[in-house]
Amino acid sequence: MHKLVLMRHGQSQWNLENRFTGWVDVDLTEQGRQEAAKAGELLKEQGYQFDLAFTSVLRRAIHTLWITLDAIDQAWLPVRKSWRLNERHYGALQGLNKAETARKYGDQQVLIWRRSYDVRPGALDRESPMWPGKDPRYSSLSEDEIPACECLKDTVARVIPYWESDIRPAVSAGKRVLVAAHGNSLRALIKHIDQISDENIASLNIPTAQPLVYEFDDDMKPIRHYYLGNQEEIQKAIAAVAAQGRSH
Numbered sequence: 228m229h230k231l232v233l234m235r236h237g238q239s240q241w242n243l244e245n246r247f248t249g250w251v252d253v254d255l256t257e258q259g260r261q262e263a264a265k266a267g268e269l270l271k272e273q274g275y276q277f278d279l280a281f282t283s284v285l286r287r288a289i290h291t292l293w294i295t296l297d298a299i300d301q302a303w304l305p306v307r308k309s310w311r312l313n314e315r316h317y318g319a320l321q322g323l324n325k326a327e328t329a330r331k332y333g334d335q336q337v338l339i340w341r342r343s344y345d346v347r348p349g350a351l352d353r354e355s356p357m358w359p360g361k362d363p364r365y366s367s368l369s370e371d372e373i374p375a376c377e378c379l380k381d382t383v384a385r386v387i388p389y390w391e392s393d394i395r396p397a398v399s400a401g402k403r404v405l406v407a408a409h410g411n412s413l414r415a416l417i418k419h420i421d422q423i424s425d426e427n428i429a430s431l432n433i434p435t436a437q438p439l440v441y442e443f444d445d446d447m448k449p450i451r452h453y454y455l456g457n458q459e460e461i462q463k464a465i466a467a468v469a470a471q472g473r474s475h
């Protein structure tokens with residue numbers, strides 16, 4: 228049996244302000260840092276140690292990983308960073324307040340933008356300061372790999388090749404792996420692992436900084452998955468994520 232631990236970053240500044248974030252490189256809030264430290268303590272209490280970690284190239288996930296690894300005395304752990312684990316790119320919605328956007332366009336339209344599988348939000352203008360094409364961390368990406376916006380299907384298309392090339396082989400080889408990423412890059416990965424339908428994925432929401440353990444058999448078929456933390460607290464946090472896109 229193989230284990231894999233997935234974890235969304237702790238609360239970010241734009242989670243606190245309820246803004247669409249995507250590829251904008253906002254940092255954790257003090258609460259987000261505390262959430263990451265608490266997750267680390269939980270992993271330590273339950274005896275988790277890792278051989279390898281993966282994260283995105285966005286500081287909210289990187290800093291969450293640093294804090295978590297420090298808490299389990301593994302700040303030294305090898306870490307692989309990839310843009311492929313970045314949050315789904317929210318295009319022209321990035322920076323907008325989710326509740327205000329719902330008041331302007333309706334709750335249903337925001338739900339479609341947040342949780343549909345193949346409906347993209349409006350594209351980011353290439354002249355926008357948020358355009359990733361000028362950011363040196365993406366200098367190795369081809370023109371068509373630089374997103375102006377993404378639907379979840381687009382995120383799946385860039386996350387899953389990385390799962391197949393890097394993460395899955397490590398887990399399958401018996402390495403204890405931790406992935407610190409984002410709400411929607413994790414939704415993309417979980418959709419693939421659990422073969423969730425394009426319709427049913429809409430109801431999956433990921434809370435911040437709650438270790439989610441996946442167990443696989445020796446053929447890498449998922450056996451079960453479970454959050455390590457307080458289940459009541461986790462269900463409340465999941466409901467809060469879902470509610471972020473409502474007008475009231």
Ligand SMILES: O=C(O)[C@H](O)COP(=O)(O)O
Nearest residue numbers: 246247248249314341410
């Ligand atoms: O990018 C963001 O806005 C959040 O990290 C995820 O947002 P969502 O839960 O609204 O998809």
